[in-house]
Amino acid sequence: MIELGVNIDHVATLRQTRGTNYPDPVRAALLAEEAGADAITLHLREDRRHIQDRDVETLRGKLATRMNLESAVTDEMIAFALHIRPHDVCLVPEKREELTTEGGLDVVTGYDRVQSAVRRLTDAGIRVSLFIDADVAQIDAARRCGAPVIEIHTGAYADAVGAAEQRELKRIQEAVAYGRQLGLKVNAGHGLHFGNVQPIAAIAGIAELNIGHALVAEAVFMGWQPAILEMKRLMIEARR
Ligand SMILES: CC(=O)[C@@H](O)[C@H](O)COP(=O)(O)O
Ligand SMILES: NCC(=O)COP(=O)(O)O
Secondary structure, three states, rough: EEEEEEHHHHHHHHHHHHHOOOOHHHHHHHHHHOOOOOOOEEEEEOOOOOOOOOHHHHHOOOOOOOOOEEOOOOHHHHHHHHOOOOOEEOOOOOOOOOOOOOOOOOOOHHHHHHHHHHHHHHOOEEEEEEEEOOOEEEEEHHHOOOOOEHHHHHHHHHHHHHHHHHEEEEEEHHHHHHHOOOOOOOEEEEOOOOOOHHHHHHOOOOEEEEOOOHHHHHHHOHHHHHHHHHHHHHHHHOOO
């Protein structure tokens, strides 16, 4: 059964916009679990533009499912992840000036740094995922550096239209098959929404989709829990 990781980053974006203490991303996480989320994903960015350290610390130990903490490969963020000890850490690239995560982690170029982070987190009992593009060399490097999980960046697929969207979908299908061939758990995420999720959810080798921005957007119109219920319904329907 394909799983849904609900990313609560942009509940925090709404809070940070005014510097209020609402909407509370911790409340959003617990309600998301009630609505069927299989995991809660949150990204503590170096610039703290949305999720704050206190959100992660408050949520720690409160989840009935599992925390998937997204983290840049920096000493600060790895130390924080080791302090929190979530079930999962997903290592992601980060650039201050980016609007959102623009591409996958370059494991090939940053191999030693990534491998060291994977080893430290794994030794602490944390399952490590690498957020990478649908690229054979990156998948090979992820496997070689000891990460048991990869998350395929679906942003290029989400941004594409027409023939380009089909090309991106094929790239993702091939990347998922290759990752599974290497024995990796393969997740996917970024930019997925009600209109484009089903072709990705239909890919049999995908274990989990991490979705956030579109759920917060849909919640404005249909409510938070109904949005999560509908996303899960679409995902399960895609697998039938
Ligand atoms: C890694 C990824 O695609 C997202 O989970 C990440 O959180 C994007 O960063 P923003 O949430 O800041 O857009
Ligand atoms: N890793 C992807 C994620 O957690 C959510 O990305 P998005 O749905 O907010 O684009």
